[in-house]
Amino acid sequence: MTAKILALSGVALFALATPALAAPQAAAIAKPAPVADLVKQVDIPYEEFTLKNGLRVIIHTDRKAPVVAVSVWYDVGSKHEPKGKTGFAHLFEHLMFNGSENAPGDFFEPLKQVGATDYNGTTWYDRTNYFETVPTPALERALFLESDRMGYLLGAITQRVLDVQRGVVQNEKRQGDNQPYGLVDYAKTAALFSPDHPYGHDTIGSMADLDAASLDDVKNWFRDHYGASNAIVVLAGDVDVATARPLIEKYFGAIPAGQKTVRPVAPVPTLSAPKVEVMKDRVATTRIMRTWVVPGLDSSDATALDVAASVLGGLASSRLDNALVRKEKLAVAVTAGNQTFAQLGMFEVSADVRPGVDPALVAKRLDEIIADFIKNGPTADEVQRVATGEVSDRIEGLESVGGFGGKAVALAQGALYSDDPGFYKKQLATLAAETPANVKAVTAKWLSRPVYALTIEPGARAAYDEAKAAEEKPDVAEAAPFKGTRGDMPAVGTIADLDFPKVERAKLRNGIELIYAQRNAVPITRAVISFDAGVAADPATKLGTQQLTLGMLDEGTTTKDSIAIAEARERLGAEIGTGASLDRTYLSLSTPSTNLGPSLDLFADVTLNPAFAPAEVARLKNQQLAGIASELTNPGGLAGRALPKLIYGPASPYAKSAGRGDPVAVAALTRADLVAFQHAWLRPEKAKIFVVSDRPLAEVKAALDQRFGSWKGVGAPGVKDFTAVSAPSAPKILLIDRPDSPQSLILGAAPNSLKGTAELLPVITANDALGGSFLSRINMDLREDKHWTYGASGNFSRSQNAAPYIVSAPVQADKTGASIAAIRQQVGDFLTTKGLTKAEFDRTIIGKTRELAGNFETSGDVLGAMQTNDLYKRPDDYYATITQKYRALTQAELDAAARATIDPKSFIWVVVGDAKTVRPQLDSLGLPVEVVPAASIAGAK
Known part of the structure; x- marks a missing residue:
């Protein structure tokens, strides 16, 4: 809870x-069972080999489902970026999803066709990774795709591709900045690090550096960091070395080794004296923060610091929860965590002040509790509870072979950061063996140093350069596609129906x-x-x-x-x-x-x-x-x-x-x-x-x-009444004024007469092409063509008695009106003159059937499906037979379902943004516009 x-x-x-x-x-x-017994249940056996070009390959066999996780980790992150090129590692992560020389076009297209799940890429201070989980017969195609963007990418990067992804990344940055407390990380980084420290800038980068990135800059970045010897490939799932090695040799063996990244010198900085800062933001509660830079994964102190953070503010029964939230009622929320990177970490404690309480009092008590912990350390029971929780989480994580935190991630992270795929075992062993005395000593060693104390108070956010809209770059003609020489992508074998x-x-x-x-x-x-x-x-x-x-x-x-x-x-x-x-x-x-x-x-x-x-x-x-x-x-x-x-x-x-x-x-x-x-x-x-x-x-x-079994109810049960007639609003735009927002959040909702208990498979499947997937028309238009958003989507909000269609699009503020117009155009075209195409239909049906095994890989996935089937009054074997249902659908049936369900003229729009910037854009859309202050939404009138 x-x-x-x-x-x-x-x-x-x-x-x-x-x-x-x-x-x-x-x-x-x-x-309960001893934590040592739980640790014994954590095991990811693996084999590894290295190609002549230096590519390190790790294989883990898990036959529980007919899927394989493909995880490619590069030893390059934002800590490797020189001055003036902040954000390059993350920008390049985006560029590597825009096609390669032998697989032109968006990388998500062939992934969708093979039924990939859990596919994405991430960049952080220490690494860049790309991952997907694919049906076993699609492994060869996945390896072709990953090898093509590792070794055959540069011919596909054009000025147009760079400009589009630069805009997407900048809107990702605006989306984060637009949240309450959204500027805190920038303040912490500036206060704790010198500008030339490898960890001294945020991974997202600066708007100025992103704007300045040239085509030559990004291509040189690729040449310097994306060779085979700087990468690790992990395959986890329904695969073994005998099967994998020939495929790895075939697709990755000819890629040049390239340069091996040199780990930068990144000492743990210590402030010369405590640093105290106050910033204002449009937040509801004052937040008091305490932060220290501490050692990272390469230090034996990291695990003890993890335990200390959990005891202080991570456990439900933490010291801070018990004192500030439960007993003294001074705070409404507290946290403590140790964010561990490869070469250092950030130990952070925070408390959200209860309204009406003096923040100075909360700050005083926060510091006293931290000081008491430094002096006396944790109890043996606290250390044991932390260890039990961490090991239990790890056991749950073992059910996934890939994604953001599955077995492939554990092996890759250990190999990249610690030169040991089995490093997770050493971490768990260290955790299980932690003692109160060691945690106390390590905490005193690092948290007795000068602290960075930041307070965020409610108030108008100060203007900052990053919030300004970037200058529009003129569209450039798309360069002719570069024709690769590796031939067609390998075929995908027969994929069995979901079991x-x-x-x-x-x-x-x-x-x-x-x-x-x-x-x-x-x-x-x-x-x-x-x-x-x-x-x-x-x-x-x-x-x-x-x-x-x-x-x-x-x-x-x-x-x-x-x-x-x-x-x-x-x-x-x-x-x-x-x-x-x-x-x-x-x-x-x-x-x-x-x-x-x-x-x-x-x-x-x-x-x-x-x-x-x-x-x-x-x-x-x-x-x-x-x-x-x-x-x-x-x-x-x-x-x-x-x-x-x-x-x-x-x-x-x-x-x-x-x-x-x-x-x-x-x-x-x-x-x-x-x-x-x-x-x-x-x-x-x-x-x-x-x-x-x-x-x-x-x-x-x-x-x-x-x-x-003996449980009995008391009194009369409650009754829900859906008989009252309740008409939705007429089409209009409700603009909620949130001053100084660098982005606007757009929600567009179309009411309908659907009930969630009806068979909605045709219309939901049709929507995959309109708004339901990354490759949907709405997202591809606003993100990949116009680059006004980090992501936009449209889906049916399904419940037992209703299923309205809702579009969501956070867009840069100066494109709010144009974005609504673009969405209306896409929806209108889809439902009238430009319905579902044969290519969209084939991609959707093939993808939906092939991805089923990956969608139900974990017990949590199955548990959710069981509840969904019961809620919508479907048979328990609904998903066991859904493949046949998908294959029975026709293009005409999907087109007709969408047109009968979504009325493009019925949309009601809610926009959250800066009225002084947004209102003039909305007045030309032909709908009544109602402007209300954010405070008026308190009662949701």
Whole structure:
């Protein structure tokens, strides 16, 4: 759960709590498995070889699914950039997605055709990586593509390609800058590093350096850093060395070795004296930050610093949470983390001041708690809880072969940073062996040095050069495509249909339905109790009741206070969470299966026996109110609060989805309101339990029956009413004035008569070409042609009783009106004169069927699909048969479905941006424009 509040200090408060649900008291929490036993479950066996050109190749075999993760890591990042060329590594990452000499055009096109999933690229201080997970028969094509952009790229980089991706990167930068606290990282970097330090500039780079990048500059950057000897290729999944090596030799063997990057000298800087700065931003709460530069992965101190950060502010039961948030009620949120790079790290502590509290007092207490920790260090139990949580997270991560954090990443990172693919094991062994004495000594060594203290206060953000719109560069004629000499891309073999796990159903003694699937890839159990409630069940006059109720569940039961709950969860390596969609409210559990019994004990206690202590209710209300205030400073929060009433109509239960609720209503909520909501909605008659586990159904059912089988509801169940007529708004533009925004967030919504329980596969599939994928017309137009955005999309927002079509596009402020016009043009053309093409249809159907195995690689993927099928009243084997459904679709059927569903004239637009810049652009679009200040969105009127 996200809420972390006050520890109850006396039993008198518990006397006020009447169990809202009749159930037996949970048994005492059983002893968890030792962390050493969990560490033994973490293993990624691998083989490796090196080509004559220096390319290092690592292979891990995992046959659980017919997919292979391809991960290519280059030893180049922003720390290698010289003065005047900041942002080059990241810019080049973008350029490498725009086609190569033998695979011209956008790199996502052939990836989509082979059914790739988890495909992307990232750049950071120490490295650049590219990755995709592909069906096993598509491995050869993936290797062709990766080798082509490694060895045969320069002929495909034209001035036009450079100009487009430069604009995309600059809008990525604006998108980050446009968020609350969006300029903090720049301030930290400038304060802690000299300008010539390798880590002394941000990876995104400066607008001026990006503008100055010439075609020769970027080509020379490639020649200097992208040779075979500067790269590592990791293949993880349904592959072995015997299969992989001939393919690697075939496609990568002829690529020149190139230069090997020299690791720059990057000492850990120490400030000569404490540095104190204050900056203003359009934020809702004052944030107090403390930052030190510390050693990185190449130091034996890194793990101890990780532990220290978790104990201070990373655990749910952290020192800062317990003191500042739970007990003293001075802050609404605290964090601490140690961001570790290859050669150094950033140790950071922060506290968001509770409104009405003196920031100076919070800063004083923050410094006192840090000083006490430096002096006394952690307890053995705290160190053990950190280790258990980290190892449990690693076990969960092993289920993915690729993506941002799977097994390929672990092997590649170890090889690149530490010259050891198995370095993750050394890290876990070090973590398991950490002692309080060592953590104390390392913390004192590094955090006793002068600190950088930054305070961000609410106020007008100071003007800064980076916010200015760049000068328009004239369009240049596209150069003739360079014809490669490697021949056509290899064919893709036959890809088998999805083998979706068997779903079984059973019932607990009291009738709660259990929907179960077994997955044996990792020893993890994931469970969700899903209630027929959701945002639609929130009391109309008390919006925010559901969120406050859910937030209170782990803030104390009738036998445990919030600290005891957090500590018990951490000892088990378990995660307990809550959440809600428009239709469902859920409680979730993820735990190592070795700790299933005691984790279910805790889960049942939180679910069945919450105390709702009045003191806790009062303080959690303050936290929720602070969250609402933060939504009113955030572009996405503002748009999300404004749109529901416009698109669903004010009387619809779905119109209640206004962020964290109505601040006036939340401020007035009482304990009785929360108990009433729980009685009405969080009850066994409205519950279904979904489980994916390596443990057999009989064992899981018996364990759940023991904890939940006697559970009975109290009072009458709640009822949702969708019978009232609620008309959406007429087409218009609602402009929410957010001054000094370098970007505008555009949401365009088209209402319709769809219900989510209908078979929407044809129209959703048709939308893949319009707005549903990277290659969609909306994204390719606004991003890859006009470069006005970092990304734009359009999708159906599906719930049981509605499915409006919603377009989202954050665009540079000076192109707001033109962007809406462009979206309207794309949507109108698609639905009238320029419908789905044969190429788009083929790409979509082929891609959708081939990507299925990758889409359901993990137990979390399967668990989500099981809940979706149940919500939309589909059979449990829906995904086992979806391949045949896709293949039965026709181009004409998809075209007709889109035209019957989306009305281009019905769009309602919400724009969050600077009215003085944006309003003149909107007046020419032929729609009424209503301008409102951001503050007026508080009640989502």
